[in-house]
Amino acid sequence: MDAFLQYTVQGLAAGGFYALAALGLAVIFGALGVVNFAHGSFYMLGAVASAVLLDVLGIQFWAALVIVPILMFIFGIIIELLLVQWLLKLDILYNFLLTFGLSLVLVDLVKRQYGVSGLPYELPAGLGGLLQIGSVEVPSYQLFVFLFALAVCLVVWFVLSKTRVGMIVRAATEEPERARALGINVSAWVTPVFGFGVALAGLAGVLAAPFRAITATMGTNFIIILFAIVVIGGLGSVLGAVVAGFLVGLVEAYGQGYAGTFSQVLIFVLMAVVIAVRPAGLFGRKEAV
Amino acid sequence: MTTTRSGLVTVTGFAASALMLAGCAGGPPPAPESDLSNDKVVIGLLNDQSGVYKDLSGPNSKVAIEMAIEDYLAEYGDQAVVTEDQIEIVMADTQNKPDVANTQAQQMYDRSNADVILDVPASSAALAVAEVANQKKKLHINISAATTELTGAACNPYTFHWAYNTQMLAKGAAGVVEDGGETWSLVYPDYAFGQDMVKSFTAAVEDAGGTVNEAIATPFPNDNFSTFITRAASTDPDVIGTMAAGGDLINFVKQFNQSGVRDQAQLAVGLMFITDIHSLGVDEFSGTTFTDAWYWNYDEQNREFADRFLDLTDTRPSFAHAANYSAAYQYLDAIQRAGTDDADAIIEELEGLKVDDVFLRNGEIRAGDHSVVHDSYVAKVKDAADVEEDWDYEEITATIPAEDAFPDVNPNCSM
Numbered sequence: 002m003d004a005f006l007q008y009t010v011q012g013l014a015a016g017g018f019y020a021l022a023a024l025g026l027a028v029i030f031g032a033l034g035v036v037n038f039a040h041g042s043f044y045m046l047g048a049v050a051s052a053v054l055l056d057v058l059g060i061q062f063w064a065a066l067v068i069v070p071i072l073m074f075i076f077g078i079i080i081e082l083l084l085v086q087w088l089l090k091l092d093i094l095y096n097f098l099l100t101f102g103l104s105l106v107l108v109d110l111v112k113r114q115y116g117v118s119g120l121p122y123e124l125p126a127g128l129g130g131l132l133q134i135g136s137v138e139v140p141s142y143q144l145f146v147f148l149f150a151l152a153v154c155l156v157v158w159f160v161l162s163k164t165r166v167g168m169i170v171r172a173a174t175e176e177p178e179r180a181r182a183l184g185i186n187v188s189a190w191v192t193p194v195f196g197f198g199v200a201l202a203g204l205a206g207v208l209a210a211p212f213r214a215i216t217a218t219m220g221t222n223f224i225i226i227l228f229a230i231v232v233i234g235g236l237g238s239v240l241g242a243v244v245a246g247f248l249v250g251l252v253e254a255y256g257q258g259y260a261g262t263f264s265q266v267l268i269f270v271l272m273a274v275v276i277a278v279r280p281a282g283l284f285g286r287k288e289a290v
Numbered sequence: 291m292t293t294t295r296s297g298l299v300t301v302t303g304f305a306a307s308a309l310m311l312a313g314c315a316g317g318p319p320p321a322p323e324s325d326l327s328n329d330k331v332v333i334g335l336l337n338d339q340s341g342v343y344k345d346l347s348g349p350n351s352k353v354a355i356e357m358a359i360e361d362y363l364a365e366y367g368d369q370a371v372v373t374e375d376q377i378e379i380v381m382a383d384t385q386n387k388p389d390v391a392n393t394q395a396q397q398m399y400d401r402s403n404a405d406v407i408l409d410v411p412a413s414s415a416a417l418a419v420a421e422v423a424n425q426k427k428k429l430h431i432n433i434s435a436a437t438t439e440l441t442g443a444a445c446n447p448y449t450f451h452w453a454y455n456t457q458m459l460a461k462g463a464a465g466v467v468e469d470g471g472e473t474w475s476l477v478y479p480d481y482a483f484g485q486d487m488v489k490s491f492t493a494a495v496e497d498a499g500g501t502v503n504e505a506i507a508t509p510f511p512n513d514n515f516s517t518f519i520t521r522a523a524s525t526d527p528d529v530i531g532t533m534a535a536g537g538d539l540i541n542f543v544k545q546f547n548q549s550g551v552r553d554q555a556q557l558a559v560g561l562m563f564i565t566d567i568h569s570l571g572v573d574e575f576s577g578t579t580f581t582d583a584w585y586w587n588y589d590e591q592n593r594e595f596a597d598r599f600l601d602l603t604d605t606r607p608s609f610a611h612a613a614n615y616s617a618a619y620q621y622l623d624a625i626q627r628a629g630t631d632d633a634d635a636i637i638e639e640l641e642g643l644k645v646d647d648v649f650l651r652n653g654e655i656r657a658g659d660h661s662v663v664h665d666s667y668v669a670k671v672k673d674a675a676d677v678e679e680d681w682d683y684e685e686i687t688a689t690i691p692a693e694d695a696f697p698d699v700n701p702n703c704s705m
Contacts, residue, residue, distance in 0.1 A: 004524060011516040109340075118345040118569035119540050124548065131550040140548045143516065212548065213513050214540035214570075218342075222511060257508075257517035262480045264517075265509045 006137045008258040009251065014143035016250020017150030018205045022223070023230040023242040024154060025201030031237035032173050032187075032194040034093055035085060039100040040227060041220025042107040043199045047073055047206020048215045049111055052120035062125035062211065069207045070200040077199025081192045089191070104220070111217040120215040128211075146208050153204065154243045161239060170194055171239070226265075229272045235285020245283060324371040325630040327405065332378045333618060334404035336394055336419065337434065339383035342536040343411040346563040347434045347610040351409055352381055353602050354611045357595075358618035362626075371626050380404060384415045391415035395422040395430075405631045406431060408617055409610070413437035413483055420449040429633050431617045434610045436561060437486060438700060441659040445703035447637060450660045453613035453649075454583040456483070458695045459561055460490035462581030462668045463531070465688050467498035471529040471556055474502045475522040477542070478533035478560075479510035487533040487560045503527050508534075515542045516549065523551040533560040540570050547574055563608045567671060567683045575671040575683075582669040584609035584649050585684050595648045606681035609649075616649035652692045658699030666695040 022044050029037045050069045054060040060068060084103070088095040128142045161167035172180035173187040173194070181187050213219060230249050234241025249268050256264030275283060333355060337347050359377050363370055380402045384391040391410060398404040399422065406429040410416045416435030423430035424446035431450045432440055436459065440451045463474075474495050478484035484507070492502045503525040508518050515534075519542075522530050530551065534542045539559065546557060559580040567575050586596035586606045595615070599607040607615075624639035625631050641660075645653040653664040668688040677683060 004520065007520050008517050011514075011520065014516070015514050112340065116345055116569075117340070117342055118565050119537060121569060121571035121574075123571075123573075129548070138550050140516075140550060142548050212544055214537040214544070216342075216537045216540075218537065219513065222513065253514065254517045257514070258521060262507045262509050265512070 003137050004258065006135070007139065008254045010134075010137070010139045010143055010147070012251035012254030013147040013247060014250070015253055016247035017146045018209055018223075018246075019226065019230055019250050020154055020243045020246025021150050021208070022202050022205040023227050023234065023246045024157060024239060025198035025205075026227050026231050027234065027237055027239055027242035028170075028201075029195055029198035030231065031239070032170065032177070033085070033089060033096075033191055034177075035089070035096040035100065035195075036093060037100050037198070038097060038224065039080075039104040039107065040198075040202050041222075041224030042104040043073060043077070043202035043220075044206045044209070044223055045111065045217065045220035046076070046107065047203030048122075048210045048213070048219060049115065049120065049206075049217075050203070051207045051210040052122050052215050053115075055122060056120070062123075062207070065207050065210075066204070070204045073203030074196040074200040076203075077196035078192055080199070081195040085195060086192070104224070108217045108221070115217070117216065117218075122210045122215055124211045142212060146212070149208065150205075153201075157201075158239070158243075226268060229268055231282075233272050233275045233282055235282025238282065238284040238286075241282055241284030324625075325632070326372065326376060326625075327631055328403050330376040330378055330403075331372050331622070331625060331631050332380060332402055332404045333621070334395075334398040334402065334407040335379060335381045335409055335614070336384055336391065336398060336407050337409040338386050338411050339381070341386050343386065343434065345565040345569070346608045347409055347411055347614070349381070350599075350603050350605065350607075351433075351611055351614040352379060353599065354607065354615040355379055355408065355618040357598060357602075358615045358622065362619055362622040366626060371629055372622065372631075377622075384410060384412070384419075386412040386415055388412075388414040388418040392418040392422060395419040396426075399423075399426045399428045405429065405633070406621055406636075408614055409433045411435055411610075413439070413486075416440060417444050420444055420446060423448040427633055429621075429636060431621065433613045433617060436483060438490075441661040442700040442702035445659050445700065445705065447660075447705050448633060450617075450640065450655065450662060452617045452662045453609060454581075454666070455661070455696075456486045456490045456560075457697075458583070458666055458690075459487065459581045460494035461666065461690050461695050462579060463491055463494040463500075463558065464498035465668045465690075466529055466556070466558055466579055467495055467500035471558070472500045473525075473527045474500060474529045474531055474558075475525055475527040475555075476502060476505040476531045476533065477508060477515070477518050477522050478505060479512070479535075479538060480507040481510050483535070484510065484533045491531055491533070491560065511538050513538075513541050515545045519546050519549050519551055523549075523554060527555055529558050530555045531558040531560060535561050536566075539566060543570060543574050543578075563610070564606065564681065564683060565608055568605075568681060572671060572677055572683050573674050576673045578671045579687075580669055580671075581690070582609060582667045582684065582686070583664075584612045585667060585669060585686055586612070587682055587684070588667070588686055591648055612649040616645075616647050619647060620645060620655075654692065656696070656699060659703040660705075661696055661700065663692045663696035665692050666690040 026040045051065040130141050131138045132141050161171050173190050230245045234245030256267040338344050382394040408431050410419045411434035413435045416432050433453050436456050438455045478488045488505045532542045557578045562580045624636045628635040628639050640655045641657040643655045651665040655662050667686045669684040670687050
């Protein structure tokens, strides 16, 4: 039972990374119809940026949690204006190829600049210890990642569902045609939404920095799992991405605990089952497919 | 300036007597005759130039080979069989893929006329190159791959294995068992290298009187090890041994350190390069034990080599760099003795050769399986407070004598 509880916390922590990043991916897909293959690289850039900020400017984890997403937001806007927007009118494959190419370029640029062995990063002060929860000892950092990711998801949900800006973005994300018909200038929201999605990936990267190897290729496997999550949750569904993110984190942890090397396969088994039973994903609508 | 008559006489006299003396000695010895294919020696360096193994060997191994050439030329001067203009290095990237390694090796041997291919990390790529070497009857001296297959079932007359193997890496485990680390849990990536390592480590731990509670397979590559670490700790072992390498190793260690298991169990790493410690920071690894093939700050001789290397590259050498140097030097030295770069003649020179150089201590190129045996070391990563300079990360706690590190001729090898 103790082991089960521990696996659960570990799964929720891993789910935190997934949920944040998948949320960004889902928002971008919804608003722009772009399957953003570069999302894993944006996650990597977030982690690399925190390591570089710490190394060069001495900026610690807590400040990086704010600074890096802002930098990534700006970076995302530049990418959207420079590249992505020109292909929006074409077939969805064009932007898929563009972002795929972009991810190769970003990975190689980081390799060139920072090598392949990975960058060092210190665990933020105060999060290094263990917390006793009932009979289980849990690393404080894992618990923090879970709670922080959950909080960010809740804030995003609140903004999206309770504010006017949020409603416009959501309408543009989930029902772009109808939103246009109602006179909402969807295009004006496209650029900032892309930047916002990139910022979320960057934020997941900051959270990963103390916990995972910071290398140019850290996003390469990550993006595959993110796609699985977005499919499980329902393409373009914000709530679906978050729920599926945590769900996949749990499946991975239980898989590692009870099924060993099959843990990663289980994620795709889950995806296959969801597609078979609900082709639109857990929270997707049929017409989105 | 004027030259006096008497001065001229003296000079002429000296010159005449010098000529006479030289005549008696038979004149300056002519440069020895040599028989080089294409009138040059081409050393191929085939390794990872862009991926996970780039830092531990990669382009800096070319610098190591250049140092070997420089030392060879300095050693033999005008007696050298191969002159500076006759030595060429060609370099290519395997991307750690066996198919790419295969193609690159063929091109190196056929098109670039490489006489020997050095390095080749990643066991699957190394096995591919060994196969090509055997077909082309050209030499391959492997440095950075770990598999014992190279000197086992896949051994061949044209392949030598210079630096280390999975069996040798496991030898350090015996020292840990003797220091009280009796029960072990192993966590390994579920592919050829990981499975090979688990076999070697289980044997080494059990031989030393310890027990392996369990061996847990993980996917490869993998970035989340938390749950595997919890499982490994569940049997309450003294030591948790990880066979992860590269980025996976960094993931494992970061998560191990945060897991609280660090206070219950000691960490042993199967395969680690000094570049891993450098990239993650000494703090994360402090107290970890592992087997090292060579350490730059072990003695004066190594340090001298490492200082030269530092001047040229701005980093300290890994054991792979030192081994590339050693292999290139011994290869040229064999050409010097044989007077030719013919592969079969070089093999004859190398087989059974006893060597002591900066990398190989008590070294012997074993004829039976072409494994190069030499002293190896049990290393412990220092505490940050004890680090006196950059890259000063290891404390060598024991030397594993050559005959223990590489005990017997591999029984699976038939040349």
